[in-house]
Amino acid sequence: MEEDLLLYIIINELCDDEMQHTSKKRIIWAKEWYQNRAKFSHSGLMKELRISAPDDFKNFLRMDGKTYDELLNKVRPYIEKQDTVMRKAITTNERLSATLRFLASGQSFEDLKFLTAISPQSLGTIIIETCHIINEVLKEYIQVPKTNAEWVNVSDEFERKWNFPNCIGAIDGKHVEIIKPADTGSYYFNYKKKFSIVLFALVDANYEFLVAEAGANGRTSDGGVLSNSLFYEKFKNNKLNIPEYGNLPNDFPEPMPFVLVGDDAFPLKRNLMKPYRETKLSNEQIIFNYRLSRARRIVENAFGILASRFRILLNTINLSPEKAARITLTTCYLHNFLRRKNPSIYLRGSVDLENINTSEIQLAPWRTESQQLCGLESTIARNSTAAAKETRRKFTTYFNGVGTVPWQIRYIDNNA
Template sequence: MASQDEDDMIALVGLCVVLNKKKKCKRKMWSKKWLTKRNEYTHTRLLKDLVGEPSDFRNYLRMDEDAYKQLLLLVTPLIEKKDTVMRKSISPYERLIATLRFLATGRSYECLKYSTLISPQALGKIIPETCEAIYKVLKNVLQFPNTTEKWEVNAEQFEERWNFPHCLGAMDGKHIDIVPSADSGSYYYNYKGRHSMVLLAIVDAKYRFLLVDFGTNGRVSDGGVLQRTKFYEKLQSDELEIPKPCNVTEHFKEVPYVFVVDDAFPLSINMMKPFRQAQLDSAVREIYNYRVSRARHVVENAFGILASRFRIFHTQINLEPENIVKSLFMNSKGMS
């Protein structure tokens, strides 16, 4: 009887081996059939027809044709992949369009796959990689003043356009809503009752970003975010080449150059913020508050322009935190 049982067991093991081999031999396609028809159905064909419609082209990619072509030329060496004997690579043209549509609409990867004909798994690698390439080729566009003369030009523009003398820039923070990862707990939970990451920026008188810091969790206040930046370190150690205090009028002498901020930031010799409501006990203070608020609206308006252009800032971004940083600003701790 024992030998019969052993024979049965051997036969059963052999059957399992045969079935496993059959499962392993079952071949699968690289992707779904409709995803392989990218040249036929993708929105890149639509873009060719939009070339003759400048307003529609700009609305679709949030930039005009010349800017798009220049950007494509710059990022192609960084995002181009080689074809293999197995399949063709996704072209830089398609990669950049998918990335710009993601930023312009804020749609999920699952939703984007129907217009790009690229799988969500591939988009999860393509979009952060392309955003990182865009940052590398355009990081010098943010011209942070590094000389006294450049700071003085900023101050002159603020005085001319916003009637606030000796203003070097307007500073504020914006909470970018995110879908937190499962193990993050309340790490990103902010005072507004949402999960977010903080975008800290300094803007000049013409709504141009001079400095961007992004990546700090939403629990930290704007003042706390500022204190973690290289900008704050250099400001405290007097390494920013800020002009020395000088006279504004004969009545206002030795006035320092400042950044205008809101109540979330600390008051210092180089940071001016409005008086609180309980402190408004004179017309002079009310006029001062009006001037500070008027100058500080520049950074609020810049955030509005940014979110209007790239609608991803109106959504809850459902990506891993490190990919959110790559997809938006590439965190540089305040000295972009």
């Protein structure tokens, strides 16, 4: 009996050793085709596109080869990894191009692995890290004006291009859909019955972001997004060096405050103009709304361009709100970067065009797409101050008096 028991123990130990040995043999660093990344990844495709089809290269990464090289040189010192004795590191080119393709296409990590020959787990780490670095190296491309003179320059551009003097920016907010975060209840649940974070932005007359803040929960209304933003906290406390008053062109008799422009959901304030919303508007009020809309369309087009270039914003992002916010901000930094590097190419065919001779507006292609960024909903009725109403009244007087533009009468005739 004792001999049988001893033999049983020995056999079991031998079996355990064999199982452990087999288990250890099966441990590998990665799937074999991942290890052949140089053969199977998109790097070869990029080289070919760059030589034979530069337009396709631009569509692939949303930028031309020269601009890509410049961005690669900016991020290289921060994302470059060293090879080890066990395996070769994923190169800086592969890291950046995978990130840009993720932003451009909106593909999931699981789908992107077939293009990049990088595992979904590694992609999840690489893309978030690279987005963080892009935001850091491009931080100069989104800057709030710091001096009175810089704010006046923004205002001068709105007057020159869109005939709205003393305007220092157009504001708006959009929902970016996300998967419901764990243990958050309805905190991110928006009026469209989806979960989202909010991107709030201030845009200048050239479709560039002066302010981009992402991460507010989807339940927030337009007014809430504004009042809870870091920008507005400084704005209302006079910490942005914005001039208090400026003179309107054509010898308008009274100095006027510098203002933001927004849509109907935002509150009317002394420094924030919104349209009249009465059902029966006078011709003077219609003209004000028309002139306001010309300036406000800039932020609408900026968001439209952003989403059409970076399709990740039109998909449901399956990441935490914090990571989704980082990705969203990366698209804004890239938008400004590309807008300045290739302004005519980046905006070509992407914005509303107005024929001032006929008052007809040719809508930008993004407006006809089935997928668009969802706007915010105003849920609170607000009583405006007398000072706010008086400021709007004076702008109305200006637009219908010494500040008239010749084609606004045709606008009324064609929209009567």
